[in-house]
Amino acid sequence: MSMADVIVLEDIVKQFTMGDTILQALDHVNFSVEEGDFVAIMGPSGSGKSTMMNILGCLDRPTSGKYYLDGKEVAGLSDDELARTRNAKIGFVFQNFNLLSKISAQQNVALPLVYAGVPEEERMERARKALEDVGLGDRIGHKPNELSGGQRQRVAIARALINNPAIVMADEPTGNLDTKSSYEIMEIFKKLNAMGKTIVMVTHEPDIGQQTKRILVMRDGHLNSDERLVHDYVQ
């Protein structure tokens, strides 16, 4: 475990009990992600990549094993401590955007700051800037259903970045988008990564995975392969 590792997983096991049978969703998984990396987790459905995402995103706890996020052990935290960790350290981007439909893009982006206790004026100002950064400066008052899929995902990215998190977790961020929008979103992720953001992305689309720097392939709860890609754009 080097000091630059944002994520360190040690011997992570996650079991689900379904009636009498115990399902081993993650079976002694070990890996780490260093700061500034851009990782794709791939694998067929049922391979455990969603479970992995939930644990990495502090939405769930492993049955056993240790998880250090930004140098801090989080596997044994309480629900509220996990919530605070998510708020401070993690930015989520979901497949189906998960924006609140009744409030504006700006208010959506500002939402994590509400739970961080940031005063309203500052919240709104930061949200406006974040939306400008993803190219939606002219859409801050629109509600999610007035935006296209690509625009919605950009709002979600702005929201994920608003708290300046240690890591951005993207769960199939391009799964609901057409090819053009997908590539636009990937360009944003690449740009963020170039600016130093650590990004972990779950995807099952090989062409999307190929645009990251490192591909972890999961199968049956194991880490099957760990491949580092070399791109032209990485200098």
Next chain:
Amino acid sequence: MFNESIKMAIDGMISNKLRTLLTLLGIIIGVGAVIAMVSLGFGVKEQIKDNISRLGSNLLIVQSGGRTATGARIQAGSGARLTYDDAKAIEKNIDGIKYVAPIVSKGYQLVVGNQNWTSNVQGSTPNLIDIRDYTVEEGRNISDRDMDGRDRVCVIGKTIVDNLFPEGDPVGKTIRINKAPFKVVGVLGAKGQSSNGQDQDDFVLVPLTTAMNRMMGITYVNNITIQAQNENVIDGVQAEVENLLRIRHRIKNADDDDFSVRNLAALMDTMMSTANTITMLLGCIAAISLLVGGIGIMNIMLVSVTERTREIGIRKALGATYNNILLQFLIESAVIGIIGGFLGVVLGIGASYAISTFAEWKTVISVPIIIISVVFSVGIGVFFGIYPARKAALLDPIEALRYE
């Protein structure tokens, strides 16, 4: 965070107008009903108080009757007699008395020219006018000199004037009561109906002495009406009157009274407690509707939590803690309680006015009840919000995010 939650609650209510309205309606009707019903109950109380005090406040009415020495019960007004002297003795010997009026009364036909009218003629002292709260509008009251002279004079009420003197101006004119001529010396101001529907203006007062000696030929009086100075001394006065009359009537210690004393203050107490019971009953029935309104809040909040499972999941993923979510939903139901409470107050006050205007029942709007019912409705909002809010706050973020 707190302001934020209030704003979110109000935004949520606005975006679900019909549902919000229906939820509010339960509370509005509940609070409104409590206020209207209690106002009505207080109105009944006020009405009773009015009616009884219109009879004259702090009154004791002494009647002959009660029991004989042998234990046989006999009708009030018969048996051993109360006399004018009893009344004089009471007035002379007992402290705390404002007025004493011995009364005799009998129905007579009154004739003026070709007009006639049958009425109950009262013989009493001039005090009776004060005790009964009459005012002399024209002319004068009967006087002590009339009493001494057993003069044939009378004071009459509005109803008598209307029936016997259609052309008005009766003072100085003559009424034939039981064929004997009486001079009208005064006319009383109108008083309207009493609580039991009696026309209080159908009233003829003649001097007690005239009535006893020249009209009825009797030596006793039908009752002695006593007005105490205030409500604090009335029980003491009653005891002293009973004591004095036992001595004057030479009743042995073991024997029962041959008279009875009715205390209108005690009557008022009884009727007040009846009115209180009515108020409680009405209030309780209305409170049940408030409770039902509260259950309505719980119902809607539960639906709302289910409907917004995904929203809760998003908020939790973004860092909302248990308390954040709990507070958000509690504030929502409290806001429903507050808004419903205030609109209910408006409805309740409106309904009270409507009842008193259209049904002509007296209502008294009670500020403490308004405060209590608003506090209660907010309490109900919070109480019935706790369960749904807890349910929301305990949702698992992964499950909630997956919810469609």
